[in-house]
Amino acid sequence: GLAKILKEEGDQVACIIMEARTPPAEGFLEGVRNLADQYGIVLIFDEIVTGFRLALGGTQEYHNVTPDLAAFGKSMSNGLPLAAFLGKREIMQIAEDLTISTTYGNEALSLAAGLATIRELKEKNVFEHTWKMGQKLMDGWLRLGDELSLPLSVNGLAPIGAFDFHLDDAQLKQDVWTLFLQEAALRGVLFRRGGLNFISFSHKEEDIQLTLDVCREALEIIQTALEKGDVGGHLRTWDIRA
Ligand SMILES: Cc1ncc(COP(=O)(O)O)c(C=O)c1O
Incomplete structure (x- = not known):
């Protein structure tokens, strides 16, 4: 795809802006990097979600592919408002x-928070923890899907993993998600429909286990409702879309 477009219009392209939040196909990111170099195109990584989550140096460190420019934000200051745009000297x-x-x-408060966050991430070996906890959560979802024979798939990388239901009927899928969100919320765990689940250093083994226990209860209700063809009858809330 990209190689073909660039072959036809490469001289018209100023930059490639992309995110690398899901596991790319083998060699894909290196291929994009090479194409950008070949055509003199500026490669920009949007690391707003991946930065300070996959590794201290974001997706570019994790995948060992360096863009020309990159944007960071969100978790870089542990909740305080801070973003950064950075890159090669000749462009900056x-x-x-x-x-x-x-x-x-x-404003300096957020900068102080950013520095403190980086220090904590380094000193406490946070990424080892978030990868481990995230993997436990993703493995748990997969196991539950298998055990309950539900059309459930897991995607993404462990610290920012997600799952989804695969149902061809769009309304049924909508209702299944709403039922899941409803039953999980009733048990004290808030999810977002198909959303990424960001693991933090505060999520300990017992939190992951509690989350999986709640998922099991919610998924068991969904399994029964699907068998009886009565998912809509279980809904006690309006349509939840997000
Ligand atoms: C990947 C990604 N890039 C950019 C943005 C936009 O950030 P902002 O709202 O600060 O412009 C978001 C916001 O969620 C995002 O998830």
Whole structure:
């Protein structure tokens, strides 16, 4: 796909902006990097979700492929508002000659939070923990799907894993998700429909186990409801879409 487009219009392309949040096919990211180099295109990674979650250096460290520019945010300051745009000197240098005015440019609290976050991530070996806990959660979902014979698939990388229901009937799928969210929430665990599940250092073994226990109860209800063809009858809430 990309190689063909660039062959036809490569000289018109200024940059490639992409995210690498799911496991790429073998050699895919290296292939994009090579194509960008071949056509003189700036490669930009959006690391807003992956940064400070897959590794300290984000998806580029995890996959060992370096973009020309990258955007980071979200977990880089553990909840305080902070984002960063960074990259190769020859490109970033251009900003030196631009007037960039920001009302909150001198704000330092979030910067302190960012530094403290990086220190904690390093000192406490946080990524080893989040990968381990995330894998436990993903393995648990897979096992539950198998045991209960549900059309459930697991996707993504362990610290930011997700699952989904595979049902051809769009309304049924919608209702199954709503029922899942409803039953999990009633048991104290909030999920988002198909959303990424971000593992943090605060998620310990017992939290993952509790989450899986709640998933089991919710999925058992779904299994019975699917068997009886009565998923809609179990809903006690309006349609939950997010
Ligand atoms: C991958 C990704 N990129 C960019 C953004 C947008 O960030 P902002 O709202 O700060 O512009 C988001 C927001 O969720 C995101 O998930």
